[in-house]
Amino acid sequence: MIKFWNKRIKLGVLTENPEFEDEIKIIRKEIKDHIKKKFAGSLAIRMVDSGSCNACEAECNALSNPYYDLERLGIYFVASPRHADVMLLSGLMTFNMQPHVLDAYEQIPEPKWVITLGDCPVMAAPFEKTFAITAPAEKHLKVTHHIAGCPPSPKEIMKGLLEFLRKI
Amino acid sequence: MRFIARYAKDRGRVFEIATVYDTKVIKEQVHKEKPVIKTLSHEHPTALWFERKMQDDFGIIVEDAFDKRPLVHQEYFDTNLHPMRKDFKEKELKKSKFHPYDYEVIKGEGVFQVSVGPIHAGIIEPGHFHFSQAGEKILHLEVRHFYKYRAIEKMVEGKTLQEAKPIIERISGNESIAYQICLRDIMLQASKQELPQALQKRHAFLLELERVIHHLTDLGFIPNDAGFSAALAFCSKLAEDARRKMKELTGHRFGFGAIDFETKFIDTTSLHEWLDNLQKSVEFFEDWILDIPSLWDRLDTTGVLSLKKAIKYDSVGVVAKASGVKIDRRLNPFYLQHGFEVAYENSGDVAARFKVRIKELKNSLQMMHNFLEEKTTSFKLNSLQDGEFMSYSESSIGELFMAIDIKNGVIERFFVRDPSFMNWQALHLMMSNDIIADFPLINKSCDLSYAGNDL
Numbered sequence: 001m002i003k004f005w006n007k008r009i010k011l012g013v014l015t016e017n018p019e020f021e022d023e024i025k026i027i028r029k030e031i032k033d034h035i036k037k038k039f040a041g042s043l044a045i046r047m048v049d050s051g052s053c054n055a056c057e058a059e060c061n062a063l064s065n066p067y068y069d070l071e072r073l074g075i076y077f078v079a080s081p082r083h084a085d086v087m088l089l090s091g092l093m094t095f096n097m098q099p100h101v102l103d104a105y106e107q108i109p110e111p112k113w114v115i116t117l118g119d120c121p122v123m124a125a126p127f128e129k130t131f132a133i134t135a136p137a138e139k140h141l142k143v144t145h146h147i148a149g150c151p152p153s154p155k156e157i158m159k160g161l162l163e164f165l166r167k168i
Numbered sequence: 169m170r171f172i173a174r175y176a177k178d179r180g181r182v183f184e185i186a187t188v189y190d191t192k193v194i195k196e197q198v199h200k201e202k203p204v205i206k207t208l209s210h211e212h213p214t215a216l217w218f219e220r221k222m223q224d225d226f227g228i229i230v231e232d233a234f235d236k237r238p239l240v241h242q243e244y245f246d247t248n249l250h251p252m253r254k255d256f257k258e259k260e261l262k263k264s265k266f267h268p269y270d271y272e273v274i275k276g277e278g279v280f281q282v283s284v285g286p287i288h289a290g291i292i293e294p295g296h297f298h299f300s301q302a303g304e305k306i307l308h309l310e311v312r313h314f315y316k317y318r319a320i321e322k323m324v325e326g327k328t329l330q331e332a333k334p335i336i337e338r339i340s341g342n343e344s345i346a347y348q349i350c351l352r353d354i355m356l357q358a359s360k361q362e363l364p365q366a367l368q369k370r371h372a373f374l375l376e377l378e379r380v381i382h383h384l385t386d387l388g389f390i391p392n393d394a395g396f397s398a399a400l401a402f403c404s405k406l407a408e409d410a411r412r413k414m415k416e417l418t419g420h421r422f423g424f425g426a427i428d429f430e431t432k433f434i435d436t437t438s439l440h441e442w443l444d445n446l447q448k449s450v451e452f453f454e455d456w457i458l459d460i461p462s463l464w465d466r467l468d469t470t471g472v473l474s475l476k477k478a479i480k481y482d483s484v485g486v487v488a489k490a491s492g493v494k495i496d497r498r499l500n501p502f503y504l505q506h507g508f509e510v511a512y513e514n515s516g517d518v519a520a521r522f523k524v525r526i527k528e529l530k531n532s533l534q535m536m537h538n539f540l541e542e543k544t545t546s547f548k549l550n551s552l553q554d555g556e557f558m559s560y561s562e563s564s565i566g567e568l569f570m571a572i573d574i575k576n577g578v579i580e581r582f583f584v585r586d587p588s589f590m591n592w593q594a595l596h597l598m599m600s601n602d603i604i605a606d607f608p609l610i611n612k613s614c615d616l617s618y619a620g621n622d623l
Contacts, residue, residue: 004398004456047291051316054619055341055422058385060291062411065404079289095261096242097294097315100286126334131251131261132319151341153421 027158028073034165035074039085042074043165046084046108050101051133052091055151056118060088062154075161081107086164089143090117092127093135105141114143115164117157119150144168170495171212171482173569173585176222178254183226188558188569198228207233214482214593225252225321240314240622243267251322272310274300279307282604286315293618297607304603309596316622324582329355329552329572332579337424340586340620345371345378346563347584348427350570353559358552358574366431366545368502373539374418374426375561376532380446381410382564383529386615390522391457393609394466399457406449413442431544439540447533454526467519471598471610474516481594485566485587487614490524491516497562506538507531518613552577563587565617586620 035043047060060077063070078084081104093101105114114137119125121137129135137143145167147160170190177184183203187194198205207230208215219230220239227250230236238247246264250256273281279302286294296312320339324332329351336351337344349371356363363371388403411421417434418426457463473483478491488495489512498508511527513520558571566587573580591614598610 003452003459007452048287049293049316051318051622052293052619053338053341053344054293054617055338055344057291057293058341058422061385062404062408065408066401067405067408077291081287091316092318094316094318095245096317097286099244100294100315104287126338127318128323128335129259130319130323131258132317150338150424151422 024068024155024158027155027162031075031158031162031165032073034162038165038168039074042076043086044076044078044084045086045088046081046104047077047088047090048081048101048104050089050091050097050121050137051094052118052120056090056120059151059154059157060117063157068154068158070158081105082109084108084112086113086115087141088115088117089121089137089141091135092120092123092125092133093137093140095132095134098134098140102140113145113164113168114141115160116143116146117160118152119148122146122148124148125150171208171215172567173571173583174208174215174218174222175571175583175585176226176228176252177573177581178226178252180254183228185222185228186571188571193558203228204231205229206231209233209235212482213480214590217589217593224250226250227253237270238267240317242314243269251319256322269312271298271312272308273298274307278302284607295618299604299607301604304605306599306602306604306607309599309607311592311595313592313618314622316619318623320623321582321584324579326578328578329358329574332582334425336584337427339584339623340617341422342382342617343378343563343565343568343586343620345375345423345426346561346568347570348423349375349561350559350568350584351572352427353561354557354570354572355549355552357557357559358555359550360553361550364545364547366541366543367429367547369506369539369541370431370434371427372503372506373536374414374423376536376539377410377414377417378423379532379564380529380536381407381414382615383525383532384410386612387453387457387522387525387529389612389615390467390518390609391463393612394463396460396463399453402453406446406453410446429547429549431546433544434540434542436540436542440537443533443536447530450526450529450533464519466606466609467522467613468517469515470518470602470606471613472515472517472601473594473598475514477594477597478516481597482590483566483594484590485562486521486524486528487591487594488566489513490520495567497560497567503535507535518609521613565615565620566591584620584623586617586623588616588618588621591616592621 116137121135123135145164149156172188174187182197185196222228224238224240243266244263282299285296294315298310300308337348384403384407388400391399414423415421473491475492478488478493492514494510494512496510511524513523554574556573561568569585571583
């Protein structure tokens with residue numbers, strides 16, 4: 001353990017990258033301000049995968065790595081829809097998953113919003129319509145905002161969340 | 169004889185059933201009027217899901233099977249529909265009557281059921297786990313999947329391989345390069361061409377980079393599930409670096425569309441340096457993490473899959489290697505020349521799977537040095553011939569098998585077996601001596617794909 005702390009003190013912050021950081025810094029500041037004003041400092045997101053390829057989930061997980069560290073801004077991915085303000089929906093709304101997505105949406109307390117993530121829920125990904133796909137998600141839920149990309153990079157997700165915050 | 173896959177094809181008046189072993193392929197035909205086959209699940213327990221899938225997809229009856237419940241088709245799916253038959257053309261399904269699923273459960277005084285999923289607490293894919301519990305102790309686990317069933321096999325039928333490529337590379341995001349390499353090999357078989365060495369090396373480099381990213385993510389998440397989150401912070405930083413490198417080399421963070429037939433300029437000097445730095449970070453991580461006794465208390469002896477069971481269940485990939493089964497699709501002259509060594513452990517527990525990942529990671533980094541190539545080459549794919557083709561590759565999870573029949577230039581039947589399809593069926597065996605709180609840790613140590621499994 002002592003080795004770890006030695007390294008930590010000797011090397012300092014490893015994830016700084018000036019050109020990249022500048023842009024992120026501005027986004028960060030604005031997200032934080034909006035959340036403070038509109039969500040009393042904490043925005044709780046319930047991520048639901050309705051049949052994606054797992055790339056969107058990997059990018060959402062990447063949001064909590066030391067480069068992006070979304071929790072610093074007051075955005076939390078929560079474990080239950082009952083704790084959530086927003087449902088972040090990825091995937092193609094498969095026939096098998098659709099009833100469960102609607103169940104989860106029911107469980108979110110009002111006021112609630114749905115953000116779709118990636119190209120799948122709007123049928124813009126290369127997947128074609130089959131009998132097992134019930135996307136676009138708009139047919140089943142009221143969608144407030146869409147974050148495009150296949151998959152959207154963590155930076156694009158942050159930008160998308162900011163746009164959503166400006167909208168409401 | 170290792171069992172690999174079993175799948176059916178609609179051949180007009182008959183169904184052809186192909187059973188793939190590591191040494192041979194057996195084909196049998198049954199008449200459509202009376203499609204009855206015998207089960208293989210007594211010798212090879214993992215044949216069960218293949219057979220249940222056939223029953224749903226084609227309506228083939230597995231006469232002596234002990235489990236005839238639907239697999240892919242869930243509660244609202246009309247049981248009379250068999251979508252992989254050629255005459256099935258629906259684009260929209262109506263919800264049928266609700267048929268409850270009959271879970272495998274253990275009953276008795278004080279024994280209770282715990283249902284988990286399909287939507288889980290973290291940011292992960294949907295799947296259902298059904299536990300029979302005696303207090304904290306797990307008596308039995310049934311894994312139930314196919315919530316993500318997108319009917320990929322049907323979707324790509326009637327397309328050329330080039331048209332199907334963007335779909336195939338998005339079947340499972342974490343294994344995209346491996347899927348693309350399987351498809352590349354089928355294209356090469358169909359055009360009767362050999363790939364130039366320079367391209368082969370570029371593709372192998374990208375496959376190892378994908379493995380590096382996936383293993384680094386897991387090396388963070390496994391300790392995190394045991395409550396040691398510092399490892400996640402450290403490894404997710406490294407994984408992000410590697411992902412950005414993937415973007416730099418292929419133009420996409422997951423390498424979608426990366427496996428093509430062009431060589432692109434690679435700055436080998438900076439890449440060698442980057443690999444060296446990553447190697448040092450991994451060595452530091454190993455040194456640090458092996459020294460944390462409270463973590464190894466959780467990892468050691470948890471979720472054991474014995475060698476005997478691993479062989480019986482025809483396990484593949486990291487799960488098999490951690491139990492001492494030395495199988496890997498990279499055991500071929502090309503990889504061996506570039507420094508490949510099979511990483512394996514014998515204890516078969518979470519700790520073993522963790523260590524196999526560290527070993528594979530280090531070996532991959534070494535090989536990547538050897539795969540770097542400055543030479544460029546030009547290659548043009550000839551037109552593709554019709555036929556039946558099969559290919560394999562080793563994804564970060566394990567052995568991936570793909571089979572494509574081409575007829576009149578378009579896909580007649582597409583079949584792919586993700587390594588997860590085999591290993592999910594062995595997951596319940598690992599729970600026999602553990603408590604329910606160990607489940608997330610054991611599940612993460614295998615880190616199987618839901619999307620690749622469900623298709």
